[in-house]
Amino acid sequence: MLYDIARPLLFSLDAETAHELSLASLNLAGRLLPAGKPVTAEPVQAMGITFPNRIGLAAGLDKNGEAIDGLARFGFGFIEIGTITPRPQPGNPRPRMFRLPEVRGIINRMGFNNHGVDALVANVKATKFRGILGINIGKNFDTPIEQAADDYLACLDKVYTLASYVTVNISSPNTKNLRQLQGESELDDLLGRLKARQEQLADRHGRYVPLTLKIAPDLEPAQVINIADALRRHRIDGVIATNTTISRDKVQGVRYAEQQGGLSGAPVFEASTAVVAQLAQTLAGELPIIAAGGVLDGRGAQAKLDAGATLVQLYSGLIYRGPGLVAECVHATADHSDSHRA
Template sequence: MLYETIRPLLFSLDPETAHEFSLASLHVLGRFLPAGKPAESDPVQLMGLSFPNRIGLAAGLDKNGEAIDGLARFGFGFIEIGTVTPRPQPGNPRPRMFRLPEVRGIINRMGFNNHGVEVLVANVKAAKYRGILGINIGKNFDTPIEQAADDYLACLDKVYPLASYVTVNISSPNTKNLRQLQGESELDDLLGRLKARQQQLTETHGRYVPLTLKIAPDLEPEQVTTIADALRRHRIDGVIATNTTISRDKVQGVRYAEQQGGLSGAPVFEASTAVVAQLAHALAGELPIIAAGGVLDGRAARAKLDAGAGLVQVYSGLIYRGPGLVGECVRATADHRHSAAPHPSGPARAA
């Protein structure tokens, strides 16, 4: 009810200004109020982690980990922050975020704007939150694609001691050539290097931190199969499906539809859910799927589980529905019995 009251004010602001205002408010809220607790409902064990419920925050909302404690009060079963890069970068020129309220969509071309991994690490250390925390990592825009793995490894080294799991983002459409890393040979090389470093870090820190890969919705079925094979071959711990789409099929004629960037929200629901189903078929339960894309109500969250996901993330839905969306989705997925085979890589522990 409160969000319905303030949403017109937020929607009267430029989308990025509203985003910044909301994050700043959540930062203050988290600083002065006791730590929030997740809604306890149908806990699930995946990737060696115990999730108190199946609904999480997708990366992108809190890139620098500035508002973790405020966001924790929404009742999420897990929170993912980032995408973070080794060095700070401003991202693409503004304006770079556009609302499409007629279809409950958002287009963004932020370009991995963030303060760099050192700032994110400091923010995580300062947070009171002790739940499951995913950290999403990427490459700097000016790092040649041939050297992208070096950026991912640099971030992995920094965030590993603090993360419950680490997500490798190779699917944003807003960093030049990034999606090339979804190609068979490029992906094979990247995953091989990340898995080797994960094993080294496990020995160094005495704890196993799962790795997940975030992929795009704009993939042909054979590409999804190729990615699934690579995930199994390299014993990656999970996959997030999906990022934003570059397709405009669902928003033809809508204001701002011509803007460049990734489209999220309701228009990406069908494509992202189709990728979840394709992955579920290809992986046959060998590793868990975290679904993201177009979850604006409890039915959509349930549909993601029915397609084969074990967990669900929200982001754009929060813009249109507010924090009440989290509780609705938790309730809608509470009685879903999703089984996932234990991963052979070994146990993991939350940070």
């Protein structure tokens, strides 16, 4: 109800300004109010972790981990922060975020704007949150693609002991050449190096932290099969499907549709869900799929599970529906069959 009152004000502001105001408010709420708890549901096992419910926050909303405690009050089963890079970077020039309310979509070309991994680490250490925390890592915009693995390894080293799981983001369309890492040879090299470092860190710290890979919806079926094969070959613990799309098929003629960047929200739902279904068929339950992309109601969350996902993440749906969407999706997916658990 409170969000229904606040939404007209937020939507009267530039999209990124509204985002910053919302994060600042959540930061304040997190510091002043008691710690939040997940919406009650039957726990779900995935990647060796017990998730209190199936619904999580996707990376991108809180890049620096500044509002974790406030976001925890929404009732998520898990929260993912980032994408973070080794060094701070401003991202692309503003304006770089656009709402498409007619189709409940958002276009952004943020460009991994963040305060750097050291700032995120400090924020996580200061939080009251004791739930499941994913940390999403990427590369700096000016790091040559041939040296991208060095950036991912640097971030993994610094966040390893603080994360419940770490996500490797190779699918944002807003960092030049990043999606090139989804290519067969590039991906093989990157995952091989990350898996070796994960094993070293697990030995060093006496704790195994799962790795997930976040992929794009704009993949040909053969590419999805190649990625699934690489995930199995390198024993990666999970996959997030998907990031935003560069396609504009679903938004032709809509204001801002011509803006460059990744499109999220309702227009990406079908393409993202199709990738989930293909991954589920190809992987045959060997590792869990976390579905993200266009979930705006409980039926959408359930559809992701029906396609083969184990967990579901929200982002753009929160902009259009508010925090009540979390409980709606938790309740809609609470009695899902055990057959999709991994």
